[in-house]
Amino acid sequence: MTTIGEALIGLLEAHGVDTVFGIPGVHTIELYRGLARSRIRHVTPRHEQGAGFMADGYARASGRPGVAFVITGPGLTNTITAMAQARADSVPMLVISGVNALGSLGKGLGFLHELPDQRGMMEKVALSSRRVTTAAELPEAISEAFEILATARPGPVHIEIPLDVMPLPADGMEPLARRATPDTPDEAAIAEALRLLRAARRPLILAGGGAKRAGAELKALAEALDAPLVTTTNGRGLLFRHPLNVPASPSLKAVRALMAEADLVIAVGTEFGPTDYDMYGDGGLVLPNNLIRIDIDAGQLVRRPAAVSVRSDAGAALARLAAAVVGGRGSSAGAALARATREAAWAEIGPAMQAQVRAVETIRDALPGAIIVGDSTQPVYAANLCYDHDRPGGWFNAATGYGALGFGPPAAIGAALAVPDAPVVCLSGDGGFQFTLPELGAALDAQAPVIFVVWNNRGYREIETSMLDAGVEPVGVSPVPPDFVLIAQAYGLATQRLQDVSSLGGALKKARSTGKPCLIELTVE
Incomplete structure (x- = not known):
């Protein structure tokens, strides 16, 4: 039975x-x-x-x-x-x-x-x-x-x-075929979107996580329109180092200025959530009047109305639009705008955050094509503001949206098991890492070759900074961290202890060569 x-x-x-x-x-x-x-x-x-x-x-x-x-x-x-x-x-x-x-x-x-x-x-x-x-x-x-x-x-x-249903007999059970496929774009909506695209002189594309598997179609449309492409956190990795790419947060003034100057904005797979578009809570986001939205969720389209709403899988809708505007504008104005915005965004985040982004770039450059899974920690926040990744969908974290601490270590284990050929790095702070620290044992059990990088600044420094900025005397933001290296060794993981970011690239390559889960603790001030 x-x-x-x-x-x-x-x-x-x-x-x-x-x-x-x-x-x-x-x-x-x-x-x-x-x-x-x-x-x-x-x-x-x-x-x-x-x-x-x-x-x-x-x-x-x-x-x-x-x-x-x-x-x-x-x-x-x-x-x-x-x-x-x-x-x-x-x-x-x-x-x-x-x-x-x-x-x-x-x-x-x-x-x-x-x-x-x-x-x-x-x-x-x-x-x-x-x-x-x-x-x-x-x-x-x-x-x-x-x-x-x-x-x-x-x-x-x-x-x-x-409990009393699980043991019941279920002989000869066959799976049912899926009865539905993703909707194709509505023809009338596509036609209206094309009308707006052909009339636009300064178009701009915003791409969120819903577009991360439509990179080829997105590239084709951006190039055909000569349109800068702004990617949110979950869209990073799309059009890596492309002249039209602006891998910077729409919460930054430089990116908002680019949005304000556009005469048409095409938003693909993005919900305009505040943690991407208004993370400072200054209310400075103003949605453009001339907006085309492409999203698979009808409810999402209703929440943020647009001049044209296309309910569709991102790839299907983008392919239709790109095919209809093929030939391009023969201009490089979009690339010039994108470059100026990238430079302004980088300057805007300031030296301290720039240093933290460079640490993330060290990970990317030491391990090309890596999946970097972040927790809510300072270099992750900084890179969410301004950072270009080399793999679509290869940069994700819980520092946006719901914002759950402790996400990084277990999520990185899942990623490593899903894509065993890719390097996987978990970038977590000492505070967040303690939320799910025992999952080091799960990584060893599963032989998931995650490289756990602990950014140890001895506390919740992002929260401490926010308290100070608000004029609140910091309380509860300095929990004493354990010796992460000793704990990882107790689980049987190889470890390295670093005092300087300049050593990180070599440490990552060494850890990757083992093919096993490893921990690198980086002490920072």
């Missing part, structure tokens, strides 16, 4: 899942029954929040949904933070949890790990939450989950299976 738990594993395999992140418990034992015999790799984090962040990093690096198995109650509540980060950053994640027996739900009888309304809680965070109560419902639930993740703005999806 095949149980529902065993059938679940087969259905996940059929949908292309090769890795799940989770901590087994008495409420998920039946979900693990078929796992050892499957082709799916199981990775055990040290905390369920780590499972969620690993699934997030796996998804961002690969473009495929990250999958987490967690127990009911505390396992799922521990995962909520990671799910919220994934929702904020449009990351496809499938969380499969247990839940107590059907007959006990909602009765408050005091069962182990009981929540008043687990699914109701999930519906507030996930794009969708579904409970499976019979074997017949399972293929539909799995197919629906992957359909949501593939055909709309991604985010976390939740499926729960009650």
Whole structure:
């Protein structure tokens, strides 16, 4: 007899899942029954929040949904933070949890790990939450989950299976085919967008995370229009070192000036969130009147109305537009504008942040094509303002959007397992690293060759600076860090201790040559 738990594993395999992140418990034992015999790799984090962040990093690096198995109650509540980060950053994640027996739900009888309304809680965070109560419902639930993740703005999806449902018979279960594909662009919207493009004399393109897998189409349109391209944090890596590229935050005055001078702005896969467009909270962002928006999410298009809204996958819409304006303007004015904006943005961030960006550039240049996964730490904040990466989708962090500390280490593990041929560097501060420090053990278990770089300035220095700027005497911003090198060695990781950024490039190359997880602690003032 095949149980529902065993059938679940087969259905996940059929949908292309090769890795799940989770901590087994008495409420998920039946979900693990078929796992050892499957082709799916199981990775055990040290905390369920780590499972969620690993699934997030796996998804961002690969473009495929990250999958987490967690127990009911505390396992799922521990995962909520990671799910919220994934929702904020449009990351496809499938969380499969247990839940107590059907007959006990909602009765408050005091069962182990009981929540008043687990699914109701999930519906507030996930794009969708579904409970499976019979074997017949399972293929539909799995197919629906992957359909949501593939055909709309991604985010976390939740499926729960009650304890007394997991062991039910489920023989002969076949996966259901996906019933939908991403929508093609509306012809009328494309025609109107083309009319505006042909009339524009100073066009500008804004690209967010929704465009990171449409680099070729974006390049074709930018060159055809001779339009500077501004990339948000999650769009970095697009058009690396291209003359039209402006890898700088729209929160900077230099970039806002470029936006104000444009007579047409094409915004692709970006929600105009304040952590990208108004991170200083000065209210200085003014959306242009002549705006074309391309986004896969209809709800997002409604929130920020535009002259033309194109609901579409970024690549499909950009390809249509680029093909229709092929031939270009034969001008280099766009490149000159982009260069001037890059130079002004670099000057605007000032010497201290420039030094921190150069540290990030050291990582990029020492390990070409690396995936750099950041936490909320000073060099990450600085690079989010002004930094060009050499791999689309290869620069991501939790310092925008939801902003969860502790994201970096587990997300980097997920990324390393998703793209094993790429160097993966986790750049975290000493404060944030302590949130998920035990995941060093998970990296060793999984032999995920992450290079953990700890930027140790002995405290929450970004918060301390903000307190001082606000005239508040700093309190609670100097937690004493442990000896990260000794802790990493206790887990069995190779380590290096640095006192100067100038040594970082060589240390990274040495760490990469081992092919194993390593830790580099860099002490900075």
